Amino acid sequence: MSTVELSTSSSGVASAYARVVSRIAEAAREVGRDPASVTLVAVTKTFGGEDILPVLYAGQRVFGENRVQEAQRKWPALLEQFPDIELHLIGPLQSNKARDAVALFDVIQSLDRESLAAELAKAIARADSGRTPRFLVQVNTGLEPQKAGVAPDDTQAFVEMCGQRYGIVADGLMCIPPVEENPVPHFAMLARLAEQLGLRQLSMGMSGDYEQAIAQGATMVRVGSAIFGARE
Numbered sequence: 001m002s003t004v005e006l007s008t009s010s011s012g013v014a015s016a017y018a019r020v021v022s023r024i025a026e027a028a029r030e031v032g033r034d035p036a037s038v039t040l041v042a043v044t045k046t047f048g049g050e051d052i053l054p055v056l057y058a059g060q061r062v063f064g065e066n067r068v069q070e071a072q073r074k075w076p077a078l079l080e081q082f083p084d085i086e087l088h089l090i091g092p093l094q095s096n097k098a099r100d101a102v103a104l105f106d107v108i109q110s111l112d113r114e115s116l117a118a119e120l121a122k123a124i125a126r127a128d129s130g131r132t133p134r135f136l137v138q139v140n141t142g143l144e145p146q147k148a149g150v151a152p153d154d155t156q157a158f159v160e161m162c163g164q165r166y167g168i169v170a171d172g173l174m175c176i177p178p179v180e181e182n183p184v185p186h187f188a189m190l191a192r193l194a195e196q197l198g199l200r201q202l203s204m205g206m207s208g209d210y211e212q213a214i215a216q217g218a219t220m221v222r223v224g225s226a227i228f229g230a231r232e
């Protein structure tokens with residue numbers, strides 16, 4: 001397998017990455033949190049190995065992709081070079097891709113319906129690798145009809161059903177607030193829900209609002225464009 005080479009814009013990406021890392025630490029300290037309690041998920045959708053390598057060399061190991069097929073094209077070569085990479089699926093997952101997702105991803109952040117839990121359980125049972133990803137339940141905090149995720153009021157029943165019926169145990173919750181709204185009430189709602197359900201992981205906050213999410217208790221922030229630049 002060929003190795004991926006650095007592009008000339010790599011120093012821009014590396015310095016943007018360093019800035020995000022230090023802003024995350026600062027945002028955590030400002031609210032009395034340990035910076036190590038916040039995991040940066042570097043979102044690499046639409047970007048290739050030449051953009052990803054500078055942050056790998058800088059020590060980043062946790063990455064997010066929103067499409068299974070794009071991730072399958074991009075990551076196997078990088079995983080050969082850096083076997084300790086942790087990959088998160090942060091986009092909608094079709095049931096017929098459950099098997100591929102279980103084979104590639106360490107964390108699936110978009111669990112949002114029973115049919116998907118059923119397919120994931122089957123995929124895990126069949127996987128010869130013995131791999132079991134960790135799961136976050138996506139919550140549609142803004143009740144947006146076009147957006148994936150379970151309604152806040154249905155989250156407890158959904159989490160319990162996934163565990164009891166399928167052995168799919170959620171580690172935490174994830175949300176994507178409506179773009180045109182103040183995200184803070186959405187982050188606060190997700191944090192409250194996770195606390196009520198005794199779930200540890202809270203995936204919330206993107207390039208425009210990750211510091212606010214950290215103030216509300218985010219344990220994972222998903223940051224793409226602030227590191228890699230604007231997407232086409």
Ligand SMILES: *Cc1c(COP(=O)(O)O)cnc(C)c1O
Binds near residue numbers: 066207222223224225
């Ligand atoms: C693309 C994406 C992100 C990153 O968005 P940026 O604004 O580029 O940081 C985070 N979460 C999800 C679910 C995404 O699809």
